Amino acid sequence: MVATNVNTRVKKHRAALRAAGLRPIQIWVPDTRLPGFAEEVRRQCAIVAAADAGDHDLQHFMEAALLDIDLGVEGEA
Template sequence: MSSSVTRRVSKHRAGLRAAGMRPIQIWVPDTRRPGFAEECRRQSALTAESDAADKDLQDFMEAALAKMEGWTE
């Protein structure tokens, strides 16, 4: 990294800190990992199956959608 880029990044970070922000590191799942998409599908299917079996949730969702402006079936 060139020194001008380093200075610009340092200035930007100093401004963020002055605004009350702080840097953090966040670990997230690696979407490129083999099996990631399959695991997403598996979890989504389980969630959909569970949601479909929950009558109270279905009623809640229907009521919420009915209150949305412009909602039509």
């Protein structure tokens, strides 16, 4: 009996979301609970950091973009 009530509410909620123009999707994300997950994140971050440190063109681009953002925010005040 209780499951039917929950199912009805879920169906009603999903119908309202669809009526609002939304659609359900399923996504898969990394399981952060797995053993070794944190170590793998650290390993990948170190690789990215090393690549970024060696890319001087990217660094100049990011600094220029940051200046554009800073100037744009100050100009709006």
